[in-house]
Amino acid sequence: MKVKVYVTLKKSIADPQGTAIQGALKKIGYPIVEEVRIGKLIELQLGEISVESAQQQVKEMCEKLLANTVIEDYSFELID
Amino acid sequence: MKVKVYVTLKKSIADPQGTAIQGALKKIGYPIVEEVRIGKLIELQLGEISVESAQQQVKEMCEKLLANTVIEDYSFELID
Amino acid sequence: MSKPYEEVGLIQEEYNKILEYLDREPNELELNMYGVMWSEHCSYKHSRALFKHFPTTGKRVLQGPGENAGIVDIGDNLGIAMKIESHNHPSAIEPYQGAATGVGGIIRDIFAMGARPIALLNSLRFGEIEKSDRVKYLLEGVVEGIAGYGNCIGIPTVGGEVSFNASYNGNPLVNAMCVGVIEHDKIHRGNASGVGNSIMYVGAATGRDGMGGASFASVELTEESEEKRSAVQVGDPFMEKLLIEACLELLETGSIVGIQDLGAAGLTSACCETATRGEGGMEIDVLKVPRREKGMLPVEVMISESQERMVLIVEKGREAEVTEIVERWGLHAVIIGKVTDNGRLIVKEGDKVVGDMPAFSLDASGAPKYYKDYEVPEYYKEVKNFSSEEINEPEDYNQTMLEMLKSPNIASKEWIYKQYDHMVRTNTVVKPGSDAAVLRIRGTKKGIALTTDCNSRYCYLNPKEGSKIAVAEAARNIIASGGKPIAITDGLNFGNPNKPDRYWQFRESIIGIGEACRELDTPVISGNVSLYNETEMQAIHPTPIIGMVGVLEDVEKNCTIDFKEEGDVIILLGETKDEIGGSEYLARIHGLEKGEIPFLNFALEKKVQKFVLETIEDELLQSAHDLSEGGMAIALIEGCMNRTLGANINIETKLRKDVVLFSESQSRFIITVKPSLVKEVEDRLIKQKIPYTLLGKVAGEALTITINQEEVINMPIKQIEDTWRGALKCLMG
Amino acid sequence: MKFAIIVFPGSNCDVDFYHAFKDGFGVDIEYVWHDTENIDEFDCIILPGGFSYGDYLRCGAVAGFSKVMEAVRHHAEKGKLLVGVCNGFQILTEMRLLPGALVRNQNLKFICNTVGIKVENNQTPFTNKCEKGQILNIPIAHGEGNYVADAETLKKLKEKGQILFTYSDNPNGSLLNIAGVCNEQGNVMGMMPHPERAYESILGNEDGRLILQSIIAFLQGGWKNE
């Protein structure tokens, strides 16, 4: 099974990288971009596993390691 | 309009970070994870713009700045 | 249709040579192996014949060129291992990873000798940064890549240089240097000796990285190279850190007969080089090699340039011991083959033999060797046509000074070196920002001084003399820091050697380096060649980078460039002449890149260097600084900066004012001396017949320079400093 | 009095701490490998700087799962001293032994420099040899030293005197200029600057000694919170 995990910075946390990229985009001709936020896309390839079990284990992995919930939110989708 | 851009390392490019995280997940009790690849999730907030124009401009931004097409692939979705 | 051998970068006569070696047609695997091994990068086919001009021996040399790195003795049973390596083409394509893997590669060369890496340096060349966003992008990526790798692995990046010139618009240069320390009896070499001994593979799995990277590194960059972009390798400094620790621990056990990093041409080069240096033969099975991807062909495994891999030649019967240590560091070791004595490199896929070649024939010893035709380039005579009368003197010297300080070649490089952890391991005694970095050697009183130098504008205008100056300038930087120069490593970056005028530059430069190294008693112990640094439009300026090491017997007696105290007397050593040909002043202010470059007189050079070192060792000097780009004016300013101390300078001269300020005459230093010691210093100068001038005093918070009673410069240090420190940062946004 | 430096794969400043305590003060100090189980004998545990596990994913994220870290958690819960510097600080926040998190420097660059930090609270095991308000010059070397926490946490940190050091000239964007904090109990401290890089005159700076000395003085019983 394939899983895509999305980790994003919480709204309340400043994202200087996003700001820098927004600035750069503006400079090269894309003033249309009003805001940029940079997050992570973590792709997992799991072995043989049930959907429920995957749901639960991936949630655990996110809480424990893949995201730092002090500053980040996460979501994921199972793909198959 | 909101856009989510996904930037991933090309298949042929080594992802030492992903490999290391796979090792860590294994160590903390998730041997089910066979492979990890780490990419970026870039969220753009665009101003007033048509779908076609957004399509085209975001593609350009990816080619020029958001992805390094030497080593990365990208895809994106427009959200409204 | 191009011939198969052309696709791997070989020519007809080289192909014939392969036929001779094999006595049959090579198969695809074999042809590719010859292709990568006989590229310039691996075989030095165009350069080897010229290396005879280098002095490579001396009483301190423990290991000269030919191994992974050279080693010089510094006493106390210790040696310093060092080498420089280019990663120009990879950095042009993917600056972050190109530079990062350059650093990773050179570190492996050092610990493959058994040495612990203790310092990194980098020498960079870029195009016109003030005109090009592309150049900024490259600089940004390269610096981040060097920082990313070096910081993570925990080896301080203590020095280097960077300069900018239109000739690098199409070809940036990224040369990384690593320095290690080793006890004399712990030196290891890349020998596959002892028939039956095991070949073990440690480190990252092999993927299709840098496929063809080696032959790729020896062809001119064209539009097409875009397509070869999958040649990008990715570095993993964390893995390499584990490799360092595991390998150094293994080398202590006595179970390792030979050790070799996998660099350019990957397994192919590691196998044939170790076999040639050892018993002569080797047999390996590509199926045993750990892989990152499924379905890799033998040829892909053999020429992959995946990073962070090592090959160990392990004493038969001690493989388990090796495995155990390696696993404790979280790595895997596998046996991939064994040492034989039949002189063949045999590549198997399981039981099937897929390649069988005389091992030495792939190696530099069997590769073709060329003596190329050379001719003096057309530009050479023309550019000499210059006299300082052709240019107008500036009206406002304060303005000219500011303009000079803003030159990216003169401006502070702290935007770069503050991204490098230059302090980790707490041995960095003199940090970046002085002439040379100084590191203490723990457990001894000693220190070492490190620098890289090359003025490529000089080397363009006069390759032989310019190269001599590069060596002399490196030595001056070491000396001004209180070190005695003992050896160099050279990074030779040039254009296409098949063009006779380029080859002439290359040859002249090597001859010049050889001569200077003999004069200054600094043998060449290692080096690297990077040719074909040109685009359709333009070749780079010849850029022979000199990495030099010096020893300080007492590291406490190191010296730095900054003025220390009000009232100290500022003395100029050496003579200032009308030598603004090839100067930064001429280029920056007048837009001219021409003229005779300054004359280097070794007799005077040696006398002055000896004097500076002795007076530092006798603790007579407060500061010392060599004069290089920008001449006396810039050297004075650099002295003022760190502690924001001004100076009052008074000069009587027959020369033009701009010449006095900005001439780049050689063999000069600025020293400062406590008033109470001036007499002693002057006595010595007179006795040793060294020309000198009392320039003035450290005083106040402004730099004032009066020439023949006329005050030409009066600038607050604060203003100078803001301009100088801010220039590069400002350019980079 | 016995110190331990925990060594993770990828630790770099373990050696620097060892020399600073050993050569600088002659104290009893040992390296402890990340898979050790028992650390009862140690009075103070140091988590050194570097790039544990490559700092992949997030700085210090993986190190918290090492075998030894359970023992380290207990050590801290017992009220014994635990110090994390640079990567060690990042590990402590990842493990929630200290509040907040360390994110990318505002200028997006790694910064190696010597900076001034102000001692905000000198009534702690880590700062008792400093004057309150004293400025120490201490090296920093990090890419992710930008301290963030929510408003409530920041308020609490301030009220309880948990902010130990603030930057005089904020290099990385840290909220409230925070350079180092301790937990509420006052036995766990994390800071981004490296006192162990400033323990000897030949390195051009000895200001870091005050912090190391404070810890030693506390363990020797030479200092009690008033």
Ligand SMILES: Nc1ncnc2c1ncn2[C@@H]1O[C@H](COP(=O)(O)OP(=O)(O)O)[C@@H](O)[C@H]1O
């Ligand atoms: N790319 C770089 N990496 C690290 N340090 C650098 C780099 N470029 C310059 N420096 C440092 O900046 C200082 C000034 O460099 P430079 O002007 O080349 O000195 P010099 O003219 O004495 O050779 C030196 O300490 C040097 O090590």
Ligand SMILES: [Mg+2]
């Ligand atoms: Mg110099």
